[in-house]
Amino acid sequence: MDYIFKIFRFDPRKDAAPYEQEFSVDWGDTEKVTVLDALFKIQQTQDKTLSFRYSCRLAMCGSCALVINGKEGLACKTLVKDLGSGPISLTPLRHLPVIKDLTVDLKSLINRLKKIEPYFIPRTSTLEPAIIKPTSRERKIIGMNTECIACGSCVSACTMMHWAPEYIGPMGLNRAFCLIADSRDWPGNRLARLGDENGVYRCHMEFNCTDVCPKHISPTRGIHYLKRQIFWQAMKSLISFRRGKGE
């Protein structure tokens, strides 16, 4: 069976503007063919200059994220047979500069992540391994959100990224949520920074990020948790300020 792919092409070094190129790919048995398989076949048999990114081919590394028929997804996880019989459109992730064709520049994504200090800072130093029971309240709060593979699909789907390019975005805020909800982590002033003009209040709870996440994470849920924490922190500061004034 022939599948038609309409693929975004752009080489900023030689093209004046992006364009769409059509490829027809013939598969006998399409049951297990993924979008990434199709991209390989096009590259190997029709146009070796086609550029796309991948690494694990197992939905683990996040590098093959694309916009497939208008919706973000992993090329290695998306089966061609699930995309209907019409032409399949493949475009790069939104809100990120295109390096070439389907390959985007991830620098701005990483810079946004850096803003929240995305690494664990222990409150107390110990050589003992942490015991986190799956049934503990804290573990349940964090839920699936630690499973993020940093694919950038949520950032691409977030409409606020268009209006506020400096917004930390759902990927970084999801990471911040995982750290702040972990009582072993030293929050420093991470939470205070998340309340600024490029932080949590940019999120209008549209759930687009939640809708596209290939790991079934809800960054929106994490952002909502952060908003509540910022509110309670502000209330606590206000109460202790008033107490200090003897009111």
Ligand code: SF4
């Ligand atoms: S939260 Fe989901 S969509 Fe966003 S970067 Fe992580 S895995 Fe990708």
Ligand code: FES
């Ligand atoms: S190649 Fe790693 S997630 Fe698709």
